[in-house]
């Protein structure tokens with residue numbers, strides 16, 4: 001067979017990533033071995049899973065294993081598995097390109113970090129978060145060859161690259177399906193962590209450290225040299241050395257989640273996390289569970305320390321692996337974890353499910369439902385413990401995943417209270433510290449009826465918005481909600497522990513005791529008559545923008561503000577829905593005036609004398625625009641507004 005190797009270019013992002021791998025110095029280059037073993041173990045999992053439904057593949061699964069073969073003389077290290085292998089098409093797709101969304105931005109950040117690191121080793125966690133996997137070979141090798149044959153196919157393929165931007169691909173031969181990766185190692189460089197990775201003990205230590213629990217044997221042939229010994233056990237002089245070759249298994253293969261947690265070290269738990277998550281940094285927290293009863297299962301669940309880039313992508317992965325009686329079933333079992341806990345990684349191993357369960361059956365399976373409930377409860381419990389016992393760690397968690405967890409407030413009504421107890425919020429109580437709802441309730445004023453909140457795009461925008469004035473003057477605390485998800489849950493959260501939620505930008509402001517409120521209401525009512533002409537003039541001018549003009553109890557300093565009715569959509573929510581491509585009508589709001597403000601008082605007098613006074617219509621637009629600006633909003637027509645303002649300024653001088 002004559003073969004010609006075809007040359008391909010790596011996709012741009014892949015090229016840049018490789019370039020970083022090659023030209024950076026890493027603090028732990030030996031983790032390339034963990035990455036390759038992880039991939040091999042995944043490939044074995046996949047073959048075993050395919051063989052469950054494709055009986056033709058079953059004979060291939062009798063001795064699934066990984067083999068490491070060092071060659072000191074040639075300075076190569078090869079890693080072989082008899083797993084699923086790759087077709088030509090799969091090589092091009094999986095190895096030549098990076099399909100992850102957000103890659104460009106991430107690489108940019110990495111390159112900047114590298115420049116900033118000034119020649120110091122680049123933190124492997126930084127790049128590992130990305131899941132570079134196979135490319136990590138180029139930390140230790142200057143040329144990599146991959147020989148692979150897809151299970152069920154006859155043809156094998158040889159891939160080769162020096163990581164310089166191109167790779168070659170040619171048809172080849174391989175007796176059995178599987179993959180062999182051969183690394184042509186860079187020169188040894190102890191100073192930069194480049195040990196001699198062909199040495200038996202370097203390999204044994206690295207495998208034991210990072211991959212001991214891999215559930216397939218990782219084998220290696222080792223040489224045993226022995227010289228005949230005398231009666232005292234000393235090597236006999238001049239006796240010939242005998243060399244025997246022994247095939248040893250480097251890992252203990254114990255499924256970590258089946259072992260009592262008292263016998264598993266933290267290091268082992270951390271390494272297992274890295275193995276399943278392809279994340280290079282330590283997890284923040286983990287917990288184990290063993291449930292018996294209606295469903296018997298074990299679970300090992302991790303909370304990562306950092307959010308992955310694709311946390312908010314629609315097709316982002318969810319990381320719970322499903323095993324049935326120690327046999328890997330699937331990678332990303334969505335049925336086991338709700339969306340709002342999609343950051344959780346780990347393993348669930350069921351004793352009761354049938355091995356040939358299909359994705360369709362999973363969705364309706366009662367056992368799975370029970371396991372899912374248990375997993376949710378466990379994760380929420382773990383988070384509660386973290387919050388109570390290690391505030392700083394919990395704050396870290398909150399910073400990374402709080403926005404996701406809050407989705408649970410409307411996705412999972414049965415756990416709403418437990419989730420709310422975990423939530424932290426910015427509030428007017430402190431410029432820097434976040435508060436829980438419980439703490440907030442503890443600080444509530446005696447006459448305060450509801451939990452007050454305001455939504456908006458940023459803390460300064462909300463804090464300075466006029467809606468807060470009277471609340472602030474009265475000493476009421478207001479939650480400052482600035483994330484898009486807040487708009488959704490507050491709309492559905494009617495109460496927590498007997499306290500209702502009330503937006504300070506909606507409805508009539510309920511400030512003070514029952515008595516005080518009544519009094520202020522009556523007072524405003526009493527003044528309505530004198531303001532009637534002004535209301536009329538403003539309403540006429542602003543008919544398209546506002547549905548009502550009225551006097552306000554919530555303003556102390558500002559002349560006016562815009563509020564919504566209790567169930568109206570906020571302008572932020574409108575913007576969100578529009579950004580998501582939905583058609584939403586712009587809802588009209590209510591213009592509230594501060595009767596004590598000099599502008600409002602003067603306008604009232606003008607209107608009382610002549611409703612048609614042209615100054616009123618000019619001021620109407622200015623008041624409306626100013627109210628939008630004051631709450632941090634965007635004017636529909638900024639240039640018209642600024643022309644009006646300039647006119648007025650000129651007249652005022």
Ligand code: ADP
Pocket residue numbers: 039040043081083084085086094095131132133134135178179278
């Ligand atoms: P990741 O493992 O994070 O997906 P990698 O770059 O390590 O990223 O690998 C990319 C893909 O290449 C894998 O998802 C897998 O489909 C394929 N692959 C890598 N190594 C092997 C292997 N030993 N056998 C079969 N497929 C593999």
